[in-house]
Amino acid sequence: MNEGETELLAALARVVTAFEALGVDYLVAGSIASSVFGEPRQTVDADLVAHLQPGNAGPLVEQLFGEFYADLAAILAAIQSQGSFNLIHLETMTKVDVFVRWRDPFARSQFARRQKKSVGQSAPLELFFASAEDTVLAKLDWYRKGGCVSDQQWRDLLSVLKVQAGALDRAYLAHWSGELGVTDLLRRALDEAGLTGSGRG
Known part of the structure; x- marks a missing residue:
């Protein structure tokens, strides 16, 4: 450090x-x-x-x-x-x-x-x-509000998805991504992280 x-x-x-x-x-x-x-x-x-x-x-x-x-x-x-x-x-x-x-x-x-x-x-x-799921959701929200141009925000949330992978509560992610209006971004992120069709929930 x-x-x-x-x-x-x-x-x-x-x-x-x-x-x-x-x-x-x-x-x-x-x-x-x-x-x-x-x-x-x-x-x-x-x-x-x-x-x-x-x-x-x-x-x-x-x-x-x-x-x-x-x-x-x-x-x-x-x-x-x-x-x-x-x-x-x-x-x-x-x-x-x-x-x-x-x-x-x-x-x-x-x-x-x-x-x-x-x-x-x-x-x-x-x-x-904040939990791993909430960290991802908050960064998706910030990414959208920032005009979807922050590469660092996107890299950060992809990193969490890749490391946590199967430990993620996918039902929770799906629910709150809908509430926050970032379902499309979550799907894209899961796809880029190689998690499409896998995970808990």
């Missing part, structure tokens, strides 16, 4: 500690999650999905004071709109993106299925992650 990845995980762990101190449910998503369930790759960003309420905003800023740049107004706006905000570690300038999502059905399903996994080598961290 290089210095950048070590700093990223350290920043992520500090934010998670703050969430846990406030009783805020979270899950790790994005590139770190796809690296845990698929082929590991170097990443420079950390994505968290958090069940933040308005009353958590001020205490979160206090928890991270002196260590992170945390804009109270941006956090409150993200909570209100179910949007996102950034937390920037001041010493290393490492950025943690926090997505406030818990109202919509898919987000609720993600939280219900989150899994504790280890990440890191020298001092592994035990963190809650």
